[in-house]
Amino acid sequence: MKHTKVKDLLNSTKPVDDVLVKGWVRTFRNNQFIALNDGSIIHNIQCVVDFENTPADTLKRITTGAAVAIKGDLVESKGAGQKYEVQVKNLEILGDSDAEKFPMQPKKHSLEFLRENAHLRVRTNVFGAVMRVRSVLSFAIHQYFQEKGFVYVNTPIITGSDAEGAGEMFQVTSFPLNNAPLNEEGNIDYKQDFFGKETNLTVSGQLEAETFAMALGQVYTFGPTFRAENSNTSRHLAEFWMVEPEVAFNDLDANMDLAEDFIQYVIKYTLDKCEDDLKFLDQRLTDEEKQKPQAERSEMSLLNKLQFVLENNFKRVSYTEAIDILKNSKPNKNKKFNYIIEEWGADLQSEHERYLVExxxxxxxxxxxYPANIKAFYMRLNDDNKTVRAMDILFPGIGEIVGGSQREERLDVLQQKITELGIDEKELWWYLDTRRFGTAVHSGFGLGFERLVLFVTGMTNIRDVIPFPRTPQNAEF
Known part of the structure; x- marks a missing residue:
């Protein structure tokens, strides 16, 4: 007999005889009422056990976390809070759970405790909801680009180039770390390594995606990226996922149009598909905000923030105008910002970005x-020779969520920028070839997927929106 998902039982339009449901026990009350969840929906279904005719040994094994299979009738519930419940005819314990040792007890746990038990935390309502939202967002991203005619490209995870020029990369080698071969100069001889050169885990698929855009027109990547940045903050991960479209013949204005349309599409899609989960996360965030001092509370609920993005056109502002606004703002004049804006050229912080938005x-x-000296080498230099055709999208509560640019398509200008930054041109010979053979205006952007999930779920720590976070001193599970 095929089992039915809890979601389908709760959404049934009528009672049903002889159903089979499988899941994990959330609670078991009064030796009679099982709250059962199978991950298909945030809500549990109540299963009513005939405790007088159920063996005592079986009742003792119905503990929090146990996996069970239940056969019975789906009937209208006599209790409040649910439309249907299952009257149990037969119950089988599929997997016992030690009730005293099971970490996910039916009580409030700190997020830090749940991170320490990341292999089990998804059994809680919070993380079940977050991971379902993450899944739907991921699908929405693919659906958007496929509907728009983009080609999905899998760019390399192992690379010999540093797309961002920051040098914060994880090295890949087959050498034993305590006995790497040396060359005549006493340096590690990478010619003997597996790839015959120094290689690293990628920080971005952008450069490779550009080469495909110059043949296929419009492409996107969606894959894992890695940063060896020793930042132990609520906004940084060492392993995360990036969405990176690249489009031939798009200038910066078209790039901004694409990014705005894309973000609004995936948020709208997720609002439509994850109503129950987002309502739960909205209430969770509201309850969390009540614990804060009045001055620190958010002015918008989670659902209001999502609607805020959907209902407002994104305001387009030059960096220069933004600096003037920030310099003359009350928090800057009263030195309330942690980073005071004093002059043009400052690298904006999250507090500045949020002030502009909120x-x-x-x-x-x-x-x-933006000023050229605070942005990457591949961004197109403007005619003023001091700014580049870069763009960042800023959201309430989170600051920057997207970074992109019109790419520098002029070979001579790109070569000059590479030389000025001390980048070895030989390492990027293939990238420069795209400027030698049929160069054209093109643009793209990168969206850190976890940043998007953070925004849509209302979570405040990026470690809570990825299944198994990788951070400094932490590679558990």
Missing amino acids: KHFKSPVILFD
Whole structure:
């Protein structure tokens, strides 16, 4: 007999005889009422046991965390809070759970405790909801680009180039770390290594995606990326997922159009598909906010923030205009910012980005035309020779969520920037070839997927929106 998902039972339009449901016990009350969940929906289904005719040994084994199979009738519930329940005819214990040792007891746990038990935390309502939302967002991303005619490209995880030029990369080698061969100069001889050169885990698939965009027109990547940045913060991961579209013949304005349309699409899709989970996460965030001092509370609920993004056109503001606004703002003049804005050229921090979105414009913001010296080498230099065609999208509560640019398509300018930054041109010979053979204006952006999940779920720590977080000093599970 095929079992039925809890979601389908709860959404049934009528009672049903002889159903089979399988799942994990969340609670077992009064030797009679099982709250059963199978991960298909945030809600549990109540299963009513005939305790007088159920063996005592079986009743003792119905503990929190146990896996069970239940046969019975789906009937209208006599209790409040649920439309249907299952009257149990037969119950089989599929997997026992030691009730005293099972970490996920039916009580409130700290998020730090749940991170320490990441292999079991998804059995809680919070993490079940977050991971279902993450799954739907992932599907929405693919659906958006496929509907728009983009080609999905799998770019390399192992690479010999540093796309960001920051040098914070994890090295890949087949050498024993305590006995790597040396060359005549006394340096590690990478010619003897597996790939015959120094290689690393990728920080971005952008450069490779650009080569495909110059043949296929519009492409996107969606894969894992890695940063060896020793940042132990609530916003950083060593392993995370990136969405990176690249489009031939798109200038910066078209790039901003694409990014805005893309983000609004995937959020709308997720709101439509994850109503129950998002309502739960909205209430969770509201309850969390009540524990904060009044001055620190968010002005918007989670669902209001999501609607805020959908209902407001993204305000497009030059970096120069943004600096003027920030310099003259009350928190800057009163030295309330942790990083005071004093002059043009400052690298904006999250507090500045959030001020622009939440206080000044009261809408999502796209900043563009940043100073060249704080942006990557591949961004197109403007005619003023001091700014580049870069753009960042800023959201309430989170700051930057997307970074992108019109790419530098001019070979001579790109070569000059590479030389000035001390990058070995030989390492990027293939990238420069795209400027030698049929170069054209093209643009793209990168969206850190976990940042998006963080925003949509209302979680406050990025470690709580990825199944198994990889951070400094932590590679458990």
